[in-house]
Amino acid sequence: MIKLVPLPRRSPLHRRLDGLGAEWSFQGDAEVARHFGDPEGERTAAGRLALVDLSALPRGGYKGPAAIGWLAGLGALIGPEHNRAYPQADGSLIAKLAPTEAFILGPADGPADLLAAWEGAWNAEAADGAWPMPRRDSHCWFFLAGEAAPAMFAKLCAVDLRERAFPLHAVAQTSVARTNAILVSGEIGGHRGAHLLADSASADYLFGVFLDAMDEFDGRPAGLAAIGALG
Amino acid sequence: MSGTRLAAPFGSLIDRTRPLHFRFGARTLSGFAGDSAASALVGAGISVLSRSFKYHRPRGLFSMTAADANSLIAAGAEPNAFAEHVPLTEGASFRGQNYAGSLERDRFALMGLFGRFLPPGFYYRAFYRPAGAWKFWEPKIRAFAGLGTVDTNGPHGYFDKAYGWCEVAVVGAGPAGLAAALAAAEDGAEVILIDRNPVIGGSMRQRRGGVGAEPLERNGKAGTIHVMTGAHCLGLYDDNWLAVGQGKRLHKIRAGRVVVATGAEEQPLVFRNNDRPGIMTADTVSRLIRLYGVLPGRRAVVVTANDQGYGVALDLVEAGAVVAAIADLRLAPDDGPFRREARAAGIELLDGWTAYEGHGRARLGVVTLAGVTGRGRVDDSRRRVDCDLLAVSVAQVPRLHLLCHRGMRPVHDGSGHSFASGELPEGVGLAGAAAGRYSLDAATRDGLAVGAAARQAVAGGAAPEPERPAPDGALFNHPWPIFPHPRGKEFVDLDEDLTIADIRNTIAEGWRHAELVKRFSTVGMGPSQGRHSALATQRLIAEATGQTLDAVGATTWRPPALPEKFGLLAGRGFEPVRRTAMHDRHVEAGAVLMPAGLWLRPAHYGGSGDAAGAIAREAANVRGNVGLIDVSTLGKLEIRGADAAAFLERVYTFAYAKQPVGKSRYVLMTDRLGIIVDDGVACRMADNHFYVTATTGGVDGVYREMLRLNAEWRMRVDIANVTAAWAAINLAGPNSRRVLERVADGLDLSPAGFPYLAVREGHVAGIPCRLLRVGFVGELGYEIHCPSGLGETLWDALVEAGREEGIAPFGVEAQRLLRLEKGHIIVGQDTDGTTNPLEADMAWAIARKKDFFVGKHAIGLRSRAGLTRKLVGFRLPAGESRVPKECHLVIRDGQVAGRVTSAARSASLGHVIGLAYVPAEHAAPGVPFDIRVDQGAMLRAEVVPLPFYDPDNERQDS
Amino acid sequence: MKLMHCPLNGPRNISEFQYGGVVKTMPDPVAGSDDAWRDYIVYEPNVAGPVLEWWCHLPTSYWFIAERDTVSDRIIRTMPAAEMFGATPAAGDET
Incomplete structure (x- = not known):
């Protein structure tokens, strides 16, 4: 199995965000947009509607009949229900997609220690039936924060994402703007919102779709600092 | 009449402090904020809103419930808008519809004189013979009988x-x-x-x-x-x-x-000239007065069959109109509260009377009332009453x-x-x-x-x-508000201009069910969808045929309940586009992009100017030097678990059980019918782990089908689609080894250390990669897969490493040419929905000893039935410059005998080559056949053995 | 828009699903006769009434079995494939 060496990791949207005036900084090996020149405005937007690209940050996953058991054996906290997300001690989030599959989101605001530890612990013999999944490359990762996020999603997605139907840590695997997506109800720096994980090759398409759909709510792209994920 | 706007408390929806100006045709009029186009027009004294569909009769507001075509207007660039649904805005521009000349003096109104020559079914009979006649007549008829016209230069809206x-x-x-x-x-x-x-x-x-x-x-x-x-x-x-x-x-x-x-x-009363502007439902009168503060007439007659009609008469009086009479269809009406009030107010009450004929050209001026004697019958007593408004409250549906x-x-x-x-x-x-x-x-x-x-x-x-x-x-609905007149023109359907006689003629043709009467006469097919006509039609059928109403049956209503704008249906369309990790590099290099499934791929580089030249240069650079192509769109699957090899044995035609770790092998997938659906390469990464590629367009289906099969088979295998997670580059050409050596950290790239079809894991420019020695283009080459997030980094590293050699990217078009020279098929281009591996000359890819793979038995059955066609390579004579296109036909003895699937001019070989289906008995090398190309020209081709290029594989194996 | 109950993801619009054909039993690879194979490959039973069908929830590529009445188009029930084909662990199945 290939082990990644720490080359700097960028979002598939790097150039597009750069064009919007992103100011960059590193979080671990990930080059992330700190803000877009207007930290105060972005913080305000984060309460209303803000789109934060987390695609450069670490994530991972394990799949197969032994996947959940193997992770639990290493100390991961995973409950019995699937289509639920389970928060971990280091701030990462395990979205249990099925009884046989876990999608792991690294913390937005710190080192992904658990992801690294599990990756280090994996080998084909010890983890038969628990196969690693290249989630950092297969999926792009957005966080849509703010109270208007459910109304915006209502234009793109047939699943009800309002609080009463989609409480914290609920997971929905569905279609968003005709692209398969995993939605995870989450929280970053006290900002409620929805994580959206989708085909990394469609990141640019989805970004455009979001900008268009956010317009009527005065939503805008925001850097990680806007949701308190960077100092 | 001039419009009458009422003072408060009438007009609960309008704001009199905010007058708005608008245009109707050439006239400038005014209304108030809160008005609809309908209320503003009537309030401004406009009584004719449109012309009718067939006879071009003047039509005014009849209902305010989007229940008839009368109130369809053009609102700005939007045709066929219900005036009652269009909010009035400052500067709005409205137009009437379906007239020639002016709304008041429509040249087409002469059509009304020919009414008896336009019976139901007229169009079917008159214009469909001889064959082709309809093509001639249709545009002419549509000019008469149409709704609004579409302004193709209208502004775009965001729906x-x-x-x-x-x-x-x-x-x-x-x-x-x-x-x-x-x-x-x-x-x-x-x-x-x-x-x-x-x-x-x-x-x-x-x-x-x-x-x-x-x-x-x-x-x-x-x-x-x-x-x-x-x-x-x-x-x-x-x-x-x-x-x-x-x-x-x-x-x-x-x-x-x-x-x-x-x-x-609220239903119309069916009587002669019941469509004259000024005749409207009682509910419409109430809406105009109460909601919009518009008095639709000064001198009114109310015809009713319930107490509500008397209430509308009282409304009119309260608003300042004269109510000349209230005719009640009932012979002995119950004395309801409004009726008592109306009598007390001194309004003349005529029990057992109906409106029998309307008079007036562009607007109602007089109504003739007649005494009712029974169901739909009147006696000789008549009353002519001057009025400019007739409010109708006789029945509801x-x-x-x-x-x-x-x-x-x-x-x-x-x-x-x-x-x-x-x-x-x-x-x-x-x-x-x-x-x-x-x-x-x-x-x-x-x-x-x-x-x-x-x-x-x-x-x-x-x-x-x-x-x-x-x-x-x-208490509300009269059982028979239909009063035929000897001179006709009692409209059952305002939209379609259908009268009692039209319905009766249809019934006389033999149609007895509501649905059939509808189809033949078109009753209920207009924008109203029968809201006003369905019940009256049903009654007329029942009467004429002696059936019960339930036996006549009702027509059904289908969506949409109201006419729907195309903008709403089109809405904001979503069309996903996928980009590879190297997309920006392609754009910078002047790539001309083409769609491949949802992906964008470079067709060739160097801009759109000289495509043929660019493709030829890119191909030549691969044959003689080294090129690189982004093949990230290839499907990629991880097949992992104890049964991984056994699973591949069942889903692909070839044998995999004994495939060594570190080797790749061709995969060919057939469906249950034995038809080729996909191909690719399986790399054995470990005993229980295969990394399998699939075609760009096929991988989603292949992945889904694998999952379905294993949902049934229950084998110990996990299947994962990791297409987007891996970027992939094919580095190809005689100099590719030399280029790769500069960046392949510690990998043994020697022919012995990394031979043809071998698979290695290692680092290239510090990036963890999977390297496959495969040869789609027929040269020494390496397919290098890396995490997609580092794809651009890998691309840059290879371009840099090959700078000295003059490495250049090549696009899909050059790759197609190169693979054709090598005789490799493209599934979906050289195969179709019926191609089996034997026809495609791929028996070599079938492991016959296996008991089972999907498609095995179908291929066996087909093989025993005998092949009818075969895919062969062909070449044209050296001097021939014309290149056949895909799907040009193979002609034999004047008959279609096959078709071309791929063809191109090969610079390496010096003549045009291609692949074509030909009859199986004429598939041997050396057999000539004809291809019919553009303008019917015939080209003589000859079957040749495959591959065209490097038949001994010396170049790709080197 | 009909609703369909996915055993993995719950009720969803039917546009999230793809039909995968009627559930058929494959003849024995070795002992199955040509006629049995021909029937299996080519003929569709085309039953008017309740049938068992393959359906796939596309966003998760999850296959399951639905019992549907082809006359009324009513979906009678849905179930994981494991209920019909046994419980050898395969990804996503053990709901």
């Missing part, structure tokens, strides 16, 4: 769609709908209340004695009711899915329960369209007065006038009962049958 969710959706916010919404929301259930009017309240707001504000105020307190006004419920679909158009957005709402409280449609969308078939209400709902669809309630409870009191109580039942149903409790008030239609 979009949104999903919505609720526990109970109530359609219609009149007394019943409001009550139902309140009752449904009582325990906090989430309710959406949908109404097409600008305000809720429905008839309560305009009907005399109906303005009960109490439910409106209570509604303000119910926080869980989401009110949508100006919202048209266009359809009700399976599992309570509602389509609701509101402005430029189409809402798609999923409701746990639906309460339909859409009210009832429940609006059951939405229920019909879900499969309900309307029945007759038993009393013989109107339609009623058949069995209700699951999860749907019906309340108020739509359920035959017309009076305010009955409708409100009905709404409460049905709303409460909906609440109980969503709460999951066992709902008892709600206690509902009795239907009261007999």
Whole structure:
């Protein structure tokens, strides 16, 4: 199995965000947009509607009949229900997609220690039936924060994402703007919102779709600092 | 007449402090904020809004419920807008429709003189023979009989769609709908209340004695009711899915329960010239007066069959009009409260009288009344009454369209007065006038009962049958408001210009069912969808054929319930586009991009100027030097688990059980019918781990089918689609090894250390990679896969490493040419929906010793039946410059005998080469055949053995 | 828009699903006759009434079995494939 060496990791949207005036900084090996020149405005937007690209940050996953058991054996906290997300001690989030599959989101605001530890612990013999999944490359990762996020999603997605139907840590695997997506109800720096994980090759398409759909709510792209994920 | 605007308290919707100016045709008029185009036009004295469909008769406002074509206008660039649904805005521009010259003096109005020559079915008979005649006549007829015209230069609008969710959706916010919404929301259930009017309240707001504000105020307190006004419920679909158009957005709402409280449609009285402008439903009169402060006439006659009509007469008097008479169709009417009041007010009451003929050219001036003797019959007594307004209140028909969308078939209400709902669809309630409870009191109580039942149903409790008030239609609906006249022109259908005689002629042709009468006569096919005509038509059929009304049957209503804008249907379209990690590099290099499935791929580089030259240069650089191509769009699957090899044995035609680790092998997938569906390469990464590629367009289907098969087979294998996770580059050409050596950290790239078909894992430029020695283009080459997030880094590293050699990227077009020279097929281009591996000359890829693989038995059956065609390589003579195109036909003895699937001029070989299907018996090398190309020219081709290039594989194996 | 109950993801619009054909039993690879194979490959039973069908929830590529009445188009029930084909663990199946 290939082990990644720490080359700097960028979002598939790097150039597009750069064009919007992103100011960059590193979080671990990930080059992330700190803000877009207007930290105060972005913080305000984060309460209303803000789109934060987390695609450069670490994530991972394990799949197969032994996947959940193997992770639990290493100390991961995973409950019995699937289509639920389970928060971990280091701030990462395990979205249990099925009884046989876990999608792991690294913390937005710190080192992904658990992801690294599990990756280090994996080998084909010890983890038969628990196969690693290249989630950092297969999926792009957005966080849509703010109270208007459910109304915006209502234009793109047939699943009800309002609080009463989609409480914290609920997971929905569905279609968003005709692209398969995993939605995870989450929280970053006290900002409620929805994580959206989708085909990394469609990141640019989805970004455009979001900008268009956010317009009527005065939503805008925001850097990680806007949701308190960077100092 | 000039328009009359009333003072407050009339006109509850308008704001007199905000006058607005607008245009109607060439005239500049004014109205108020809150007006609709309809109220503003009538208020400004406009009585003719449009011309009728067939005879071009003048038509004015008849209903304000989007129930007929009379009020269709062009609003700005939007044709066919219901004037009552168009809010008035400053500077708005409206036009009448369907006329030539001017609305007042329409040149086409002469059509009316030829009415007796235009019987139903006329078009079918007159214009469809001889064959082709319709093509000639259609545009001419459409110019006469059309609706509005589309302005193709009109401004673009941003239309979009949104999903919505609720526990109970109530359609219609009149007394019943409001009550139902309140009752449904009582325990906090989430309710959406949908109404097409600008305000809720429905008839309560305009009907005399109906303005009960109490439910409106209570509604303000119910926080869980989401009110949508100006919202048209266009359809009700399976599992309570509602389509609701509101402005430029189409809402798609999923409701746990639906309460339909859409009210009832006031019906016309069928008599001679009943379409004259100035004749309108009583409800329309009330709306104009109460909601918009518009008095639609100065001297009115009311024809009625219920007490409500007397109420409208009182409204008119209160608003300052003279009511010359109230004709009541009933011979001995009950004395209701409004009738008593009207008598006390000194209005002349004519019991047992009907309107019998309207007079006046562009507008009603006189109405002839006649004494009623029985069903549809009158005696000789006549009264001519001067009037510019005739208000009609004789019957109502429940609006059951939405229920019909879900499969309900309307029945007759038993009393013989109107339609009623058949069995209700699951999860749907019906309340108020739509359920035959017309009076305010009955409708409100009905709404409460049905709303409460909906609440109980969503709460999951066992709902008892709600206690509902009795239907009261007999008090409102006259059983036969149809009065034929010897000189005809009694319109049953205003939209389609159909009279009693037209319906009777249709019946005389032998059509006896409502659906068939509709199809032949077109009754109910206009924008009104039979809202005004269905019941009258049914009655005429029943009368003429001696059938019961239920035997005649009702026509059904299909979505949309109201005409729907195409913009709402088109909405905000979503068309995903996938980009590879190296996309920006391609753009920078001047790539001309082409779609490949959802992906964008470079067809070739260097801009669109000289495509052929660019392709030739890119190909030559691969043959003679080194090139690189982005093949990230290739499908990529991880097949892992104890049964991985056994699984591949079952899904692919070849053998994999003994494939060594570190080697790749071709994979060919057939379906159950033995037809080729995909191909690729399987790399054995470990005993229990294969990394498998699939075609760009095929991988999603391959992945899904693998999962389906294993859902059945239950083998110990995990299948993962990792296409987007891996970028991939094919580095190809005689110099590729030298280039790779500069960046391949510590990998042994020697022919012995990394031979053809071997697979290695290692680092290239510090990036963890999987390297495959495969040869799609037929040269020494390496397919290098790396995490997609580092794809651009890898691309840059290889371009840098090959700078000295003059490495250059090549696109899909050059790759197609190169692989053709090598004789490799492309699934989907060189195969079609019936190609099996034997036809494609790929028997070598079938492991015959296996007991099973998907398609094995079908291939066996086909093989025994004998092959009819074969895919062969061909070449044209060296001097031939014309290149056949895909799907040019192979001709043998004057007959079609096959087709070309790929063809190109090969610079390496010096002549045109290609692949084609030819008859199996003529597939041997050396056999000549003809290809018919553009302009019918015939080219002589010759079957040649494959591959065309490097037949001994010395180059790719080197 | 119909709703379908996915055993993995719950009720969803039917546009999230793809039909995968009627559930058929494959003849024995070795002992199956040509006629049995021909029937299996080519003929569709085309039953009017309740049938068992393959359906796939596309966003998760999850296959399951639905019992559907082809006359009324009513979906009678849905179940994981494991209920019909046994419980050898395969990804996503053990719901």
